[in-house]
Amino acid sequence: MSILVTGGAGFIGSHTCVEMLEAGYDVVVVDNLYNSCAEALHRVEKITGKSVKFYEGDVCDRALLRTIFSENEIEAVIHFAGYKAVGESVKKPMMYYENNLISTIALINVMEEYGVRKLVFSSSATVYAGDNTVPLTEDMKLGAINPYGKTKLFIEEILRDLCASNSDWCVALLRYFNPIGAHKSGLIGESPKGIPNNLMPYISQVAVGKLEKLNVFGNDYETRDGTGSRDYIHVVDLAKGHVKAIEWTLGNTGCDAFNLGTGKGTTVLELRNAFVDVTGIDVPYVIAPRRAGDLDEVYALPDKAKRVLNWQAELTIQDMCEDTWRWQSNNPSGYDE
Numbered sequence: 001m002s003i004l005v006t007g008g009a010g011f012i013g014s015h016t017c018v019e020m021l022e023a024g025y026d027v028v029v030v031d032n033l034y035n036s037c038a039e040a041l042h043r044v045e046k047i048t049g050k051s052v053k054f055y056e057g058d059v060c061d062r063a064l065l066r067t068i069f070s071e072n073e074i075e076a077v078i079h080f081a082g083y084k085a086v087g088e089s090v091k092k093p094m095m096y097y098e099n100n101l102i103s104t105i106a107l108i109n110v111m112e113e114y115g116v117r118k119l120v121f122s123s124s125a126t127v128y129a130g131d132n133t134v135p136l137t138e139d140m141k142l143g144a145i146n147p148y149g150k151t152k153l154f155i156e157e158i159l160r161d162l163c164a165s166n167s168d169w170c171v172a173l174l175r176y177f178n179p180i181g182a183h184k185s186g187l188i189g190e191s192p193k194g195i196p197n198n199l200m201p202y203i204s205q206v207a208v209g210k211l212e213k214l215n216v217f218g219n220d221y222e223t224r225d226g227t228g229s230r231d232y233i234h235v236v237d238l239a240k241g242h243v244k245a246i247e248w249t250l251g252n253t254g255c256d257a258f259n260l261g262t263g264k265g266t267t268v269l270e271l272r273n274a275f276v277d278v279t280g281i282d283v284p285y286v287i288a289p290r291r292a293g294d295l296d297e298v299y300a301l302p303d304k305a306k307r308v309l310n311w312q313a314e315l316t317i318q319d320m321c322e323d324t325w326r327w328q329s330n331n332p333s334g335y336d337e
């Protein structure tokens with residue numbers, strides 16, 4: 001029996017493939033390589049010594065999905081595939097709604113055709129409304145403020161309605177906080193196309209000399225040092241959370257949401273300083289204006305995932321910095337070498 005991983009060549013997807021393979025599952029990946037590289041899957045095979053069956057193509061393509069389900073005994077699905085850039089989603093909302101929603105609906109329908117009703121969905125802390133207090137708990141108010149986050153919210157609602165209509169389904173909605181870091185081998189990691197939107201890949205590209213300096217988006221937030229605070233979680237901890245979530249779906253029914261975070265906030269300058277301390281490499285920065293839509297503080301209460309999934313994050317900010325640097329210094333241009 002195999003696990004289908006959509007978007008499995010991506011940053012979180014490739015790390016999850018490693019952990020699924022090492023947990024003894026067979027893995028099948030479908031990915032259109034829009035925001036990823038097939039090289040990542042070769043590296044997954046190198047790390048694990050196991051093979052990944054890879055189908056290049058789009059999750060919107062039902063004929064392709066039917067081929068995958070007819071050629072493989074799929075037991076459950078982890079659904080990562082989707083566009084994920086907040087800023088791009090504001091400029092191109094219809095591209096995000098069409099791709100992220102249509103691909104998910106196509107996937108659900110073909111899963112139903114083949115009687116596969118176990119799904120782990122890659123959701124996001126972005127689904128929480130901006131006026132919640134921290135730490136965020138799964139029962140708090142939802143309300144995304146950008147099209148990317150709205151696609152995650154709409155898909156959560158679609159999956160809740162699906163499970164309410166058919167008790168054979170089991171869906172885990174995993175709300176990621178801020179995934180950073182890389183596998184300890186230095187062979188896989190975050191490889192954003194173009195200028196990184198997110199903090200850690202930007203820091204590491206300054207450190208490796210691809211970018212001049214870090215722009216710190218505001219230092220007048222209500223935090224320890226005035227810079228934005230987020231719940232950074234090591235991507236390997238996050239990947240292990242997916243293994244636990246698959247196990248939960250295989251033994252349960254219904255739909256439930258889980259925060260995958262550490263429960264701790266780290267500011268922009270604290271993360272930058274930790275990176276400098278761990279690597280010994282300076283990361284010049286300037287204070288720049290706030291970025292629209294950013295919140296002061298976002299961090300999780302991760303107790304439910306511990307209680308229900310028997311999962312908790314274990315790696316530290318220092319691990320995240322050290323592992324990021326090993327990946328970035330070994331692969332200055334990511335997979336584009």
Ligand code: WQD
Nearest residue numbers: 086124126178197198199202215216217228229230268294
């Ligand atoms: C973190 C902090 C910035 C870049 C986003 C998505 C979210 C999720 C994770 C998908 C903030 C500051 C950043 C920079 C900076 N992705 N910053 N200079 O915005 O918390 O979350 O990624 O699910 O959906 O919204 O992450 O890394 O962009 O920002 O000062 O060059 O770093 O202001 O305080 P964010 P981020």
